[in-house]
Amino acid sequence: MRVDLLIDSARFILVCDDDATVMPDASVAVADGRIVAVGPAADLRAQVEAERVIDARGHIVMPGLVNLHTHLPMTLLRGVAENVDLQGFLELVWAEEARVMDPAGVELGARLGAVEALLGGTTTALDMYFHHEAAHRGAVAAGLRHVIGPVFFSFPGPDGLSWDERMAAARAWPGQLAAIGGPVVPVAYMPHAPFTVEVDDLAQIAALARESGGIITTHTSENDSENADTIASRGMRPVACLEESGVLPLRPVLAHGVRLDEGDRSAVAAAGASVAHCPGSNLKLASGATDIVGYRGDGIRVGLGTDGCSSSNDLDMFSVMRLSANLARLVNHDPAAISAPDIVRMATLEGARALGMGDVIGSVEVGKEADLIVIDTAVPHLTPLHDPHTAVVFAAGRSDVRHVLVAGALIVEDRRPVRVDVHSLLAEAEARVAS
């Protein structure tokens, strides 16, 4: 069999399927952007003739990480709102956005965010930001699988658009998305949160998503004040707004979901919606400690996210995996509350499933698109290496990621992004913020 690429003789392949399969001394073959064979290195060497070979001896190969909640353009706002809670944070950030974030700023910030994400092993991000088309162009140019769509507020919002203008932009989005190209992603619609979008307006977004088959993501119950604001303005809790408007049955990705009560949890589980758990942001803003073990026990799908760089300061999904594991153990007073394979699956396959892409990405299986990362284990902090899942969650860092493929294309090679000149990108970002 002729293939485009053979990732040869990995020390371990973490398949990230439901059985948490680990293959020692194994290889992956890629053709036309897809995984066409996975198995023992000796077998694949005998079966395939590869255009190109990546020597993966001493490396872990696993699916690219799925960041289920972020705001990539906010890389440009990194560090502008420190030592404040969510509400204080929003005030500071919305002021800075007015200064820096026109479409050109958004595109630049998204490109910077995409490069940071890719270098750290993230291949897919569910992003949310206004000027979504500009953000998409920036992220796709860097090679990221980038899920985004129009953001909605029931008031003019940071981009100043009226509701009718937002709806028009939303109707145009599927066509624009197809025209921009890049790795395949679903159409997405992004009401900011039930406290900023009225229930009737949420219902209009649900109708749009039903028509187009798109997905929805929204901030939900990030902290107690958000719940209180929503109850004061809408007369009900955020999850009830989503139920009432018809959003919840569409299986949205609920960003944060820190403060879901029992009723919220059973509604979210019954609907098949997902929570994007963002412990870096939740801890830093003191929003709360989410019990993801309890949520999973209720039947809620949980994926992992970083949130934006003005609340968690970076896009490091390795850090998020470690925080998620340790926080879940602390909250439950149980060092066995959650396993390393569960955490790794939440950062890969569960995130893919939350996006409706569980058959397309999220594991190293034949037929899936080749979103793969190659992690160097020949470093002191990963030696000796008894268990690769444990190493990935509790000891590896994003700088251990050496190669990154998205849809079979090598996007990071030897820790360098292939499609972007990093030095000029950094200079552009600094200049943009200074001006």
Ligand SMILES: [Zn+2]
């Ligand atoms: Zn957010």
